[in-house]
Amino acid sequence: MPPPGKRRMPKFVELWVYLSATPLFGLTATLVVYVLAQAVYARLGQAPWANPVLWTVVCLAGALLATGVPYPTYFAGAQFIHFLLGPAVVALAWPLWLRREELRRRWGRLLLAALAGGIAAGGSALLMGWALGLPSEVTLSLVPKSVTAPVAMGIAEKIGGIPALAAVFAVITGLVGALSGKYLFDALRIPRDGSGWAARGFALGTVSHGLGAARALQVNADAGAYAGLALGLQVVLASALIPLAFRWL
Amino acid sequence: MTALRGLAWLLVFQSMGELLSRGFSLPFPGPVIGMVLLLMGLHSELVRGPVSVCADFLLSHLSLLFVPVGVGVMTHLSLVSQYGARILLAVVVSTLAGLFVTVLTLHLLRDRGDAAPGETPDA
Numbered sequence: 406m407p408p409p410g411k412r413r414m415p416k417f418v419e420l421w422v423y424l425s426a427t428p429l430f431g432l433t434a435t436l437v438v439y440v441l442a443q444a445v446y447a448r449l450g451q452a453p454w455a456n457p458v459l460w461t462v463v464c465l466a467g468a469l470l471a472t473g474v475p476y477p478t479y480f481a482g483a484q485f486i487h488f489l490l491g492p493a494v495v496a497l498a499w500p501l502w503l504r505r506e507e508l509r510r511r512w513g514r515l516l517l518a519a520l521a522g523g524i525a526a527g528g529s530a531l532l533m534g535w536a537l538g539l540p541s542e543v544t545l546s547l548v549p550k551s552v553t554a555p556v557a558m559g560i561a562e563k564i565g566g567i568p569a570l571a572a573v574f575a576v577i578t579g580l581v582g583a584l585s586g587k588y589l590f591d592a593l594r595i596p597r598d599g600s601g602w603a604a605r606g607f608a609l610g611t612v613s614h615g616l617g618a619a620r621a622l623q624v625n626a627d628a629g630a631y632a633g634l635a636l637g638l639q640v641v642l643a644s645a646l647i648p649l650a651f652r653w654l
Numbered sequence: 655m656t657a658l659r660g661l662a663w664l665l666v667f668q669s670m671g672e673l674l675s676r677g678f679s680l681p682f683p684g685p686v687i688g689m690v691l692l693l694m695g696l697h698s699e700l701v702r703g704p705v706s707v708c709a710d711f712l713l714s715h716l717s718l719l720f721v722p723v724g725v726g727v728m729t730h731l732s733l734v735s736q737y738g739a740r741i742l743l744a745v746v747v748s749t750l751a752g753l754f755v756t757v758l759t760l761h762l763l764r765d766r767g768d769a770a771p772g773e774t775p776d777a
Contacts, residue, residue, distance in 0.1 A: 439718050496692075496709035527748075529752070578749050619716050
């Protein structure tokens, strides 16, 4: 008869193999790690470097690589969360609706800022990718990175990039903006008043889409609303103009 | 129930967007067209109430929705190890450039009357 310790081990391994192969695993792991990361983020006074998405992604990817669970197995569960990105993009009409009066009054300026910011972000990514000698499909996946991930994937596909890569770049861009925005805006002496918050939020939404908007929303309600507006505008502008620009080039 | 009705509306508008996008091979993704349609639909109280509840919930947890895609970075480890530093440099520089241009454009074009009284421009 084998000692009890030896019998328990394979049983645990079997259970792990079973659990890690069900969709329940990916969904549970994503939610639990995110909720924990969110709690840590709140405890640390919402410091930009403690960004819950960053740490959730790092922990989950690290754990999957360490345990040898393949990404498609994880995604079988996580897709239920991923699916909500579609309705969430539709839901962006709500913050736009709430600000429709301001939008009507300032649409010229906002449109100009959205265009200038989008072109600066996408254009400089294209130039940097080219100057640094990145493969062209990587560079093309960088161009739509300021647009929210599901839309960036579609744009990348249209212009010859890799959709999965574009989504990852969009998430990294979102994090970089959410992490660095505050310091850049403070260095530029953008005030913390009505129009200052609007400008800060709008810039975060334009360049860092949903992740920038999430950050802006936590800092100031006005900034959050303008970020939502900017992200919606960027989605419309980029999905119309980027494929068009590449058809001409 | 209200939130559920809101989700139903969001999915209906997304589906209409997908149908229009595919049917007419438009350059916009389905959810984007859905968003524009919803913007018109919000004129109706029938849509507005439920959608506001559901949209507030979805959008307040927006960053969670990016996690599954973000974890996908693990499938591109070879690309990351080969070009990671250069990609990160390109992302950081272009992100800062975009933030810089956007925030300055709006800041320079702001209404002078927008600032709270007593606030100096460089405060």
